[in-house]
Structures are given as structure tokens and as C-alpha cells.
Amino acid sequence: MPADFPFDVVAFDLDGTLADTAPDLTAALNHALGVLGRPPVPAEDVRHMVGHGARALLQKGLAATGEMTEALVEQGFPIFIDYYLEHIADGTTIFPGLEAVLDQLAARGVKLAVCTNKAEGLARRCIDALGWANRFDALVGGDTLPVRKPDPAPLFEAIARCGGGRAAYVGDSITDTDTGRNANIPTVAVSFGFSDRPVGELDAAALIDQFDELIPTLERLGEAGDWLACSICGSARFVARQKRGYVQCDGCGSNERARLLWMTLEKHGLLVPGKRVLHIAPERAFAERLHAIWGDGYEPVDIDPALYDFAPNIRKIDLVEDAARLPSDRYDAIIHSHVMEHIPCNITAILYHLNRSLKPGGKQVCCIPIIRDGHSAEDLGPLSAEDATMRFGQDDHVRTFGGADIQRTLGMIFRLPESYDLTVAFDEATLIRNNIPRINWRGWSPNSVLVLQKEDLLLTA
Numbered sequence: 001m002p003a004d005f006p007f008d009v010v011a012f013d014l015d016g017t018l019a020d021t022a023p024d025l026t027a028a029l030n031h032a033l034g035v036l037g038r039p040p041v042p043a044e045d046v047r048h049m050v051g052h053g054a055r056a057l058l059q060k061g062l063a064a065t066g067e068m069t070e071a072l073v074e075q076g077f078p079i080f081i082d083y084y085l086e087h088i089a090d091g092t093t094i095f096p097g098l099e100a101v102l103d104q105l106a107a108r109g110v111k112l113a114v115c116t117n118k119a120e121g122l123a124r125r126c127i128d129a130l131g132w133a134n135r136f137d138a139l140v141g142g143d144t145l146p147v148r149k150p151d152p153a154p155l156f157e158a159i160a161r162c163g164g165g166r167a168a169y170v171g172d173s174i175t176d177t178d179t180g181r182n183a184n185i186p187t188v189a190v191s192f193g194f195s196d197r198p199v200g201e202l203d204a205a206a207l208i209d210q211f212d213e214l215i216p217t218l219e220r221l222g223e224a225g226d227w228l229a230c231s232i233c234g235s236a237r238f239v240a241r242q243k244r245g246y247v248q249c250d251g252c253g254s255n256e257r258a259r260l261l262w263m264t265l266e267k268h269g270l271l272v273p274g275k276r277v278l279h280i281a282p283e284r285a286f287a288e289r290l291h292a293i294w295g296d297g298y299e300p301v302d303i304d305p306a307l308y309d310f311a312p313n314i315r316k317i318d319l320v321e322d323a324a325r326l327p328s329d330r331y332d333a334i335i336h337s338h339v340m341e342h343i344p345c346n347i348t349a350i351l352y353h354l355n356r357s358l359k360p361g362g363k364q365v366c367c368i369p370i371i372r373d374g375h376s377a378e379d380l381g382p383l384s385a386e387d388a389t390m391r392f393g394q395d396d397h398v399r400t401f402g403g404a405d406i407q408r409t410l411g412m413i414f415r416l417p418e419s420y421d422l423t424v425a426f427d428e429a430t431l432i433r434n435n436i437p438r439i440n441w442r443g444w445s446p447n448s449v450l451v452l453q454k455e456d457l458l459l460t461a
């Protein structure tokens with residue numbers, strides 16, 4: 001490793017990261033579209049179509065201007081490629097400040113790689129045309145391996161071709177940040193690229209607005225030790241969970257809100273022996289771990305215990321019937337996540353009785369799914385599974401909580417923060433390291449974890 005730098009290899013995405021290739025991609029696309037009798041696509045739109053290779057760009061261009069068929073793609077693809085190869089860097093520009101940064105990194109002994117979904121041949125031609133024939137130690141394109149980004153293999157290959165070692169990645173799109181998370185390699189997102197969503201929403205390790213911020217940013221990231229690590233089990237590997245990206249821990253199976261619950265329990269000093277805790281609908285990711293800490297003090301419950309055979313000594317509680325029978329002043333904590341939207345009765349009564357069941361100073365550590373800008377709604381039925389799904393998002397939900405009116409619902413039962421901001425309780429490096437997606441940091445969301453302390457109850461004299 002370079003003596004004074006924390007990374008052996010820095011790999012870069014190409015389009016939108018190293019160079020603004022949009023002018024030439026736009027020209028080539030519009031040339032191909034023109035031959036096919038289509039109108040041109042504005043350059044601004046093309047920027048957001050880049051990132052999945054030339055064929056995908058042509059498909060998107062066709063779709064934006066009429067019918068998209070495979071036959072048209074087959075016909076247009078060679079027209080696009082021929083034109084693009086001839087004009088690959090006519091209008092392409094290198095982003096400001098980049099040359100100096102590449103010089104400094106190279107001077108410090110850092111190996112430089114390009115890892116792009118652009119076909120290797122096109123990427124090579126582009127790099128050469130920009131005067132970078134000898135600039136990079138490795139180039140891996142979208143067709144170099146049988147798989148492409150966000151599969152981590154191309155990034156691993158680029159790093160291996162540089163001789164291996166500790167690596168960082170620099171990109172501009174969700175494909176890049178997903179690749180980084182999938183590879184567990186810290187990824188810096190640039191804000192001036194082609195991303196069609198705000199880069200602040202990407203799960204990058206850091207964001208930069210210009211290249212002269214890159215080296216200090218990498219130096220700071222390098223101090224953090226390992227990149228991602230599950231707060232519960234320590235695993236560094238995460239896998240995709242539906243459309244939410246790489247949020248599921250491959251070790252314990254936790255999702256982002258389970259990790260956040262765990263982090264919150266830890267932050268509030270609850271992960272120590274001697275606590276009595278009610279855990280409703282226990283999380284598979286940590287039920288056994290909690291039992292190991294609290295022993296007989298750990299009371300997992302659910303309305304359908306058969307679903308939770310992994311939870312030691314699980315017993316049945318039907319909150320509609322049983323909440324009023326919970327003993328008073330018994331628990332140090334009550335944990336529930338995505339439970340309150342299921343309970344078919346007055347939810348204020350349930351939350352009141354859970355609160356009553358806490359010892360003084362006790363806390364509900366909970367995740368209540370809140371639709372960011374949505375409104376609360378409820379229907380205690382009868383409700384068909386179809387209606388429930390349509391209105392409340394799942395066939396066994398009876399209500400939604402909305403961020404727009406949360407202060408007039410939950411906020412009239414408990415003292416709530418004015419707005420949700422995870423960065424008040426956790427520093428950004430911790431949130432990043434534990435793979436809590438940025439989208440959940442600020443503003444109410446289905447992954448908002450709340451701490452409702454006994455004394456936060458407003459329903460008192």
C-alpha cells in the first residue's frame with residue numbers, strides 16, 4: 001500500500017464520472033434514431049439514459065420516441081456504434097479538476113482503474129481519445145466478464161488487474177453505489193454526473209461536488225477501517241431485497257430497520273443482562289441474540305407463535321384481547337416493528353397499555369411504518385384482502401400512518417420529535433457503516449425507528 005494513502009486502488013466509472021460523454025452519446029443516438037426515422041432526443045434526457053451500455057441506451061432512445069422493438073434495436077445498434085466510434089470524443093470533456101487528482105493519486109503510488117458498463121472496446125477507444133492511453137492500470141468494461149455492474153465481479157476484476165489491495169470506487173449512479181455496496185467497497189458519488197435521482201439519495205460512502213474534494217474524502221474514508229458491517233452480526237456482505245437495493249444482511253438476514261432497532265437498543269443501554277423485555281412479532285435476525293443477553297427476562301410474543309419457532313419460549317398474545325391485561329410497570333423495553341398497522345382495534349388503546357406496562361423510564365423501541373408524505377387511514381373492516389392491499393399496502397393491514405399528519409395521530413399520544421432525523425442520534429459514518437440507506441436518515445419513512453419513553457405519554461392528567 002502507498003505509505004501515505006489508505007487505498008491501493010481507486011477505480012472509476014467512466015460515463016458521467018471521469019468524463020461528460022453525453023454530447024457524443026447524444027449525437028450517436030440521435031444519428032441512429034434519425035436513420036430509423038425518429039426525432040432526436042434532447043441531450044438532457046440522454047444523460048439519464050446512460051449507464052447500462054450502448055444497447056440499453058438505444059432501447060431507451062427508441063422507447064422515448066415511439067415503439068421499441070428488438071428488430072429496431074438490431075437494425076439501429078451497428079449504426080449507433082459505427083457513428084459513435086468515429087466521433088467518440090468530439091464533444092466529450094473531462095470533468096474539471098480530475099487530471100490533477102489522477103496525477104496526485106498516481107504520484108502517491110495508487111493504482112487507477114476504470115470499471116464501466118460501457119463495452120470494453122468503446123471504453124478503450126474513449127479513454128485513448130481523451131489522451132489517457134497510459135493513464136489507467138486496468139480497464140474492465142460491460143462485456144469484459146459475463147456479468148456487469150451492479151454485480152461486484154467487474155469491480156473485483158478491475159482491482160485484481162491492478163494487483164489487488166484495499167480499494168475505493170468512484171461513480172455517479174445508483175448502479176455504481178449498488179456495485180460498491182455489493183462488493184463492500186466504499187464508493188464516492190459525484191454530484192455532477194448523469195444520475196436521474198439526487199445523488200444525496202444514493203447510498204454512497206461519501207458525496208463530492210468537485211474532484212478536488214476526492215483525495216481528502218478518500219483519506220477520511222480510509223480512517224474508518226472496514227466499510228460495511230452489520231450492526232447485529234458483523235457480516236460485511238449484503239444482498240438485494242426486492243427494490244430496496246442491497247439492504248439485507250447475508251449473515252443474520254436483517255433488513256435496515258432490524259439493524260436500526262438493534263443500534264437503538266444498544267444506544268439506549270438495553271443490550272445488557274438483567275433487563276425484562278417484551279418483543280412483539282420478534283425479528284428472526286436477533287430473537288436468539290436477545291434471549292442470550294436477557295435470558296428469562298426476554299419475552300417474545302405474537303398472535304401466531306407458530307410463525308416464530310426460532311424465538312425461544314415464544315408465547316401467544318392477541319393484543320386486541322390481551323393488551324389491557326398486560327401487567328403494569330413490568331418491562332424495561334417493549335420492542336415492536338411493523339406491528340401497529342396490523343391490529344384491528346383502537347390503536348391508541350393498544351399504545352396506552354403498552355406504555356402502562358413499561359417500568360418508569362421504560363421505552364418502546366419500535367418501528368411504525370410511516371408513509372413519507374402520506375396521510376393516516378384506517379378501516380377496521382370487514383375488509384377483503386384485495387381492499388386491504390390496495391388501501392393499506394398489504395392484505396393484513398388495517399391502517400396506514402402518514403408523515404403529513406403524524407403529529408395529529410401518534411403525536412397526540414406521545415411527544416414526538418418535530419421531524420425525524422436519525423443523524424441526531426447516530427453519526428453519519430455509523431449509519432453508512434451499518435448500511436442504513438440514506439433515504440431513511442431524514443423524514444418519516446416505513447423504516448423510522450422511534451423510542452417512546454414511558455414519560456413521553458401525553459394522555460395524562
Ligand SMILES: [Zn+2]
Nearest residue numbers: 230233249252
Ligand atoms: Zn447481520
